[in-house]
Structures are given as C-alpha cells and as structure tokens.
Amino acid sequence: MKQRLTVLGSTGSIGTNTLDVVRRHPQQYEVFALSASTQVELMLAQCAEFRPRYAVMASGPHAVQLAQDLKSNGLPTQVLQAQNALEQIASHPEVDVVMGAIVGAAGLSPCLAAAQSGKRLLLANKEALVVGGALFMDTVQQNACTLLPIDSEHSAIFQCLPEDRSTWSTRIDSLLLTASGGPFRQRDPATLAEITPAQACNHPNFSMGRKISVDSATMMNKALEVIEARWLFDVAPEKIKVVIHPQQIIHSMVQFKDASILAQLGTPDMRVPIACGLAWPERIESGVAPLDFTALAGLTFEEADAHRFPGLHLSWQALNAPEGTTAVLNAANEVAVAAFLAGQLRFDRIHAVNLETLGTLTPSQPRSVGDLLALDDEARSVAADVLERFAA
Numbered sequence: 001m002k003q004r005l006t007v008l009g010s011t012g013s014i015g016t017n018t019l020d021v022v023r024r025h026p027q028q029y030e031v032f033a034l035s036a037s038t039q040v041e042l043m044l045a046q047c048a049e050f051r052p053r054y055a056v057m058a059s060g061p062h063a064v065q066l067a068q069d070l071k072s073n074g075l076p077t078q079v080l081q082a083q084n085a086l087e088q089i090a091s092h093p094e095v096d097v098v099m100g101a102i103v104g105a106a107g108l109s110p111c112l113a114a115a116q117s118g119k120r121l122l123l124a125n126k127e128a129l130v131v132g133g134a135l136f137m138d139t140v141q142q143n144a145c146t147l148l149p150i151d152s153e154h155s156a157i158f159q160c161l162p163e164d165r166s167t168w169s170t171r172i173d174s175l176l177l178t179a180s181g182g183p184f185r186q187r188d189p190a191t192l193a194e195i196t197p198a199q200a201c202n203h204p205n206f207s208m209g210r211k212i213s214v215d216s217a218t219m220m221n222k223a224l225e226v227i228e229a230r231w232l233f234d235v236a237p238e239k240i241k242v243v244i245h246p247q248q249i250i251h252s253m254v255q256f257k258d259a260s261i262l263a264q265l266g267t268p269d270m271r272v273p274i275a276c277g278l279a280w281p282e283r284i285e286s287g288v289a290p291l292d293f294t295a296l297a298g299l300t301f302e303e304a305d306a307h308r309f310p311g312l313h314l315s316w317q318a319l320n321a322p323e324g325t326t327a328v329l330n331a332a333n334e335v336a337v338a339a340f341l342a343g344q345l346r347f348d349r350i351h352a353v354n355l356e357t358l359g360t361l362t363p364s365q366p367r368s369v370g371d372l373l374a375l376d377d378e379a380r381s382v383a384a385d386v387l388e389r390f391a392a
C-alpha cells in the first residue's frame, strides 16, 4: 500500500529535496497535496509531475494564478483557497504522512493539525516547535502522532537514541549539537556591520532557504535548535551543548551516563534525514553518495565565540524564562531577519532587536494555540517598534 503524502512548503529547499527522494520511490509514496506561497511556476511543474489531488498557495493572488495555469494546462489538481486550507491538507483522512517544511511560525497551525489527526509528521519547520513548545509535544503525545525530526542535528540525535523513550532519562547524560559556525566563523567581528544578504546566505555546506541561512550566520539557527532539542527529546536545557564542527560530517551526538558517545555521520545533504524520516524504521535510497573517509581532510571542533555569536545563548535564557518566551524570541528573530533581508537592518543589529524584544515583553503562560498565535502577533508588533530604533 502506497503512503500518501502532503508536503507543506513544497517549493522550498526542504520541499524540493523531499520530492527528489519521493520521485525515486514511486511504488512506495504518492503525493496527495502540496503547498507553497508565491512560486507559481515551480508549483505548476510539481503538479504536472506528481499529480496531487490538492494544491494550496498561502498567498491569495498566487492561488488565483495557479488555478488558472492548472486549468490552461489541463491538469486536474484542485486549488484549495479556504482560510484553513493548509490545516485541511495536513489533516485529511486519506493522508498518511505530512512533511512540515514551511518556514517560520506560519507552519505552526498546519503542523499542529497534522499532529492532532495522528499523522506521521516529518518536522523540518523548527519554528513550529520553538513557538509551540510543551503544547506542541502534548498534542503529539495525546493523538498518537509519530513525530520524526528532519532537522539534520535532531535526526542525528534521534538515530543515536535508544528506541525505548522511557529509558532516555536514565541513560542520557547530554546532547551535543554540532554547528558549522556559518560563513562568518573566522571573520573579524568588527566588520559584521557591512554584511550583505547575499554574503549571509552563502552557507558553507548547505543550500537552504534565506531565513535559515541568515540564522546559521548569526548562530540563531543553533539557538532555535537547542530549543527544538529540549522539546523533542525532553532534556533539561543545561544538558544540551553546542560544538562548532565546520565540516558538518558529524551531524550531532548523544553522550551517555558512562561517557560513551554515539554520533551520526554522513554527507551533508538533507535528502539523508528526509529519507530516514520517510521510511523509518526501514531505510530507503536517498540519492546521496556515501562518505568517502579517505577523501576527508579532517574533522575539527571548536567552541562558539560568545562575542561573535551573542544570539546563541538566548536559547538557554529563553528556556529558563517564563513559558512563551521562546515564542517571543522566535517572533523577534523572524522580524529582524526579514528586515535584514529587505535591507532595513544591519546584520550585527539582529541580536539587538532580539534582545530588546525579549526584555520588553514578558509573556503570560500560553494555554492554547490561540494564546500562542496571539503572543506571536504581540511579539512581532513589539519587535517592529524596537526595529524602528535600530533600522539602517
């Protein structure tokens, strides 16, 4: 029986890599629905190739355009335009697997809809977990959702952990998240004010969307990943450590109580964790060439420089603050990164916007998705005010 798949964010870096793995396994997977926001031409090509029943474009004018183009090309895919169209394709009874690859907090509601309906949820959209926190994990557990991490570090940790979750708390000492250090690991911190969006998006090992690429350059990506790991693996924040490993061959590690460390290694290519999530606990071909150890120049490790990467430590700070603070941090960072990419904020001021927004807004405990979305809105508006003072 084929697994029916919804890909949320199919036109992005994770979305296209997912479809690349899926196209290698036509007997095992069938695309049921795709979603994107603005890239109509690519979505049209994906509909022509994968013939999904439904497509959703988050941007209204682009949805209208796609519907016209599908019709004029004689393609049967139906464009859903309802307010809750993303939630519909994530929770549809005929869907088995949902890939959550929308960028940012915009992915929270559809990922939660998939969790609520007990799907196998492949989670790349780390911001959904950073915002959703305990509420997200409760929804997963209460609805028998199978949550599989796609973020490369978390997929690595997941693969190193014992299958029986109930043994984790007694066996694990700590989680070691590896980080590339981004494109400015060795750049003089005094010159960070001049960084352009193109320079910030030039990641040393992965070709990714613009938002996560900027996050990697500030190491806010690692900060978000510390929070993601705290929720996925239910570990105390102080048990999560970060080590810079520029080659990104080791994707992360688990240290056990006896000081033994298990690591997951591989060619840095997101099709590996995607294939792992799709097939788990089976293994399928990903299209990625295995590592050639004799061709590796060496694996090196270093500590993250707090002066160069001040944002990294905001993760532990936010996790130890009142619940909801990680949602505030995420919203501030989304606003700051968007402003930087739009040429309205200097690269070295992203941290200042995040820090000041955190200092301005103390959340009251979010008890529902509605509370979380309201908090996200409020934090964005505080961050927008803060931004005005720091704008370039």
Ligand SMILES: NC(=O)C1=CN([C@@H]2O[C@H](COP(=O)(O)OP(=O)(O)OC[C@H]3O[C@@H](n4cnc5c(N)ncnc54)[C@H](OP(=O)(O)O)[C@@H]3O)[C@@H](O)[C@H]2O)C=CC1
Residues within 6 Å of the ligand: 008, 009, 010, 011, 012, 013, 014, 015, 035, 036, 037, 038, 039, 040, 058, 100, 101, 102, 103, 104, 106, 124, 125, 126, 127, 150, 151, 152, 206, 207, 208, 209, 210, 211, 212, 270
């Ligand atoms: N890229 C990578 O290698 C990795 C990514 N991740 C995480 O995966 C997620 C996706 O990243 P990535 O693929 O790089 O991002 P991209 O920017 O490449 O893709 C984002 C996707 O989401 C769609 N989208 C954007 N905004 C909205 C919105 N408001 N509502 C609905 N859909 C929207 C885009 O549509 P369109 O393009 O049509 O406008 C696109 O399909 C992020 O959370 C990221 O942190 C995690 C690990 C690695």
Ligand SMILES: CC(=O)[C@@H](O)[C@H](O)COP(=O)(O)O
Residues within 6 Å of the ligand: 151, 152, 153, 178, 179, 180, 181, 182, 206, 215, 216, 217, 219, 221, 222, 270
């Ligand atoms: C591929 C992936 O999972 C990204 O999160 C990537 O690893 C970014 O790495 P850094 O943030 O360490 O540069």
Ligand SMILES: [Mn+2]
Residues within 6 Å of the ligand: 151, 152, 153, 225
């Ligand atoms: Mn990652």
